[in-house]
Amino acid sequence: MNIEILSIAKKERSIYDPLCKELSKMISRFAKIEDIELFNKDVTKAHTISPEASREAYSKLFAPHVVKSFNVILHPDGKLIDSYEFSKLLDGKIAVKFFIGGAYGFEDEFLKKGDSIISLGNITMSHKIAKVVLLEQIYRGFSILSNHPYHK
Incomplete structure (x- = not known):
């Protein structure tokens, strides 16, 4: 499986x-897994x-990446899901792309x-923290799917 995390962010150390x-x-x-940070002079x-x-x-930067994959958009008004539902986003997919605006x-x-x-929750967080939470949930999701003890 291939996973891409795409975010609007300047490439800087954190x-x-x-x-x-x-x-x-x-x-x-x-x-x-690939972490792709997009930012240009137009933004x-x-x-x-x-x-x-x-x-x-942002849409123009993301547009070329919305192809041949299962596309998951992180949005404050998105559906709140638990870790088991999150794991289903990964199950059986060849490629999944996560978009952080x-x-x-x-x-x-x-x-x-x-x-x-x-949605990752009702609180506001920076895209860098959202990425950490997303990465942890991706690992947790795979742990659930493979019955790995991490999730317990």
Whole structure:
């Protein structure tokens, strides 16, 4: 299985990097995982214009990646699911892509391209923390599917 985590983010070091690296290593026992951070001058410019312009810029960056996979969009208004339901997002799939939006979220048109729209909870968190939570849930999901004791 191939998993991609795509996020609107500047490529910069973070205190969360070692944890992301460790979780990715744990996941690699079950699937190939790739972390793709997207950001360009159009996003920078859009941030100075409006939230709508920003969402449009995010959609343009994400558009080439919404192909030949099961696409999961993380969104505050998405469905709240538990770890068992989350594991079903991974079960039997060849490729899964997770999309973490920028500061202004997603355009409605982009949301329609998702096979599943989920929420990590009702609290607001930075995309870097959302990525850590997502990685942990991916590992937990694979643990559930393989009856690994990690989940207990």
